[in-house]
Amino acid sequence: MAGGIHPSAVIDPSARLGADVSIGAFCTIGADVEIGDRSVIDAHASVLGPTRMGCDNHVHGFAAIGGDPQDKKFxxxxxxxxxxxxxxxxxxxxxxxxxGNGGGVTRIGDDNWFLAYVHIAHDCQVGSHCVFSNNATLAGHVEVGDHVILSGFVGVHQFCRIGAHAFVGMGAFVNGDVPPYVLVAQEGYGRPRGINAEGLKRRGFDSARIAAIKRAYRALYASGAKLDEARLHLAQLARDSDDVRALLDFIERGERPLLR
Structure with missing residues (x-):
């Protein structure tokens, strides 16, 4: 849509708006906000700063972007x-x-879909091409890789990580690190239930790559091996698979318990 600013919008003089930006009725754009070209901020939404937003974003009505962190230490x-x-x-x-004590930046990548009532807390790092369904919630300091899908009413505990291409089913509570490619189902707290094979197919993973990821999943979750033993097996499988190497690297970087 062509850019334009509704006369009822309140925009701080220090805000910087790119070309063809549209600001709807009763919006609030705060100090130290930058909004990139062709972005749309619908009626009653607020963008507070310091916030830097790139191009071609669409913020729908009543969304609250860039507010103070919900952290007593702030x-x-x-x-x-x-x-x-x-x-x-x-x-x-x-x-x-x-x-300030959590890195100072909440960061969101490109081409994500965050549906109604999604909450992304302070210091989270979210990749690109993700879908967070209604009411999905990230606590503080959560890291989410690319192409992750969180179904409705998912809750993720603070400091957890979710690897690329993971899928978390509706209503699951995640209290540990979810490796790349893994499918998590709701059973009170979420539990791994295989790999996200359908999602991988849609993103162009061929049968050989998916088979290697399945072998890695079995080594980690279905073999009965302890985590140290499973990591040794994964290291062997990673010699022939970059995808398994990515999974193993994710595990090696972890500070929280792995969801198992």
Missing amino acids: AGERTELVIGDGNTIREFATISRGT
Whole structure:
């Protein structure tokens, strides 16, 4: 749509708006906000700063972007929210800035879909091409890789990581690290239930790559091996598979328990 600013919008003089940006009725654009070209901020949404938002983003009505972190330790220090290009942020979604002792930046990649009532807390790092369904919630300091799908009402515990191409089923509570490619199902707290084979096929993974990932999953989850033993097996499988290598690297970097 062609850019334009509704006369009822409140825009701080320090905000910087790119070409063809559209700001709807009763929006609030705060100090130290940058919004990239062709972005759309629908009626009643707010974008507070410091926030840097790239091009071609669409923020729907009543979303609250760049607000103070919901953290008692936050003392008003300068922190940021950085959002990439082409994201869709639906109604009533909330994305908080970072905290001073948590890295200072909440960061969102490109081409994500965040549906209604999604919450992304302070200091989270979210990749690109993700889909967070309605009411999916990230606590603080969560890391999410590329092409991750969180179904409705998913809750992720603080400091957890979710690897690329993972799928978390509706209502699951995630309290440990989810490796790349893994499918998590709801049983109170979420539990691994195979790999996200259908998602991998849709993204162009061929049968050989998927078979290698399945072997890695069996070594990690179905063999009965302890984690140290499983890691040795994964190291062998990783010699012939970059995908298994990525999975093993994810495990090696972990500080929280692995979801098993």
